[in-house]
Amino acid sequence: MALNASTLNIGDTHEEQVAQNLSRTQIVQYAGASGDYMPLHTDELYAREIAGYPGVFAHGMLSMGATGTMLTNWVGDGRLTQYSARFTRQVWPGDDLLAKATITNIIKENGETLAEMDVLTVNQDGQSVISGKATARIDA
Template sequence: MSNPKLRCEDLSVGDQREAVVVENLSRTQIVQYAGASGDFNPIHHDETFATGAAGYPSVFAHGMLTMGLTGKLLTDWLGDGVLRSFGVRFVSQVWPGDTLTARGTVRSVEDRGDDGLVSIDLVTVNQKGEPVVTGSATALLARSR
């Protein structure tokens, strides 16, 4: 059961979709994510702790916030409830003030009878073009008959 935005034949290998998933990330959003997710590691909200004991330049976003933001690209592109897998590596920190752009590229479309399994390569970059997460996702999309 899903609510796809596309049929699998709408996608071809190499197709890309890109979206700004957060602009000028605020400390407020990081705190809001801490509350919603239950991850209260002070390194994400306590500037004194982050810069003192931990030695970072400031607090930084939860990796899972960046992953959640990257997920918006997938659901806005492909639809709701269509994902079969979603995985990322956290390659660089995301700081307050960052603007993130997520990009998905269709790697393969595999025939599954009435459906197609679409594999997507993912990268999310900051305003300097540096990757902050890389990963992949799969989604099951129906075929037209």
């Protein structure tokens, strides 16, 4: 289901819980699926003793991927034309992530109608972990 320009307004939002009590196993699962085996994310001993972090933390790309779930659920499959994220804070095992998109603009370009949106994902303390933008083709 795609969004439609006739019913979509600037300021409209959509939010979804995209992680709940994020498990170390899901971080390992992401490492295996993406091929990014950086020990900071999967190797507690390395993360603490070599890198000096309190422990392992999630790949930024795991949070961006999880946030992408909220986007495609809202705008439809194959509808995104652009998606970007800044990783503003680390995500730790046990975190809950709430992802939200807000329409900032609706434009016409090369015969297509596009919705531009701000993307924000926060942890259980309301701290931003991803701040990004996305653009999707919508029906006119």
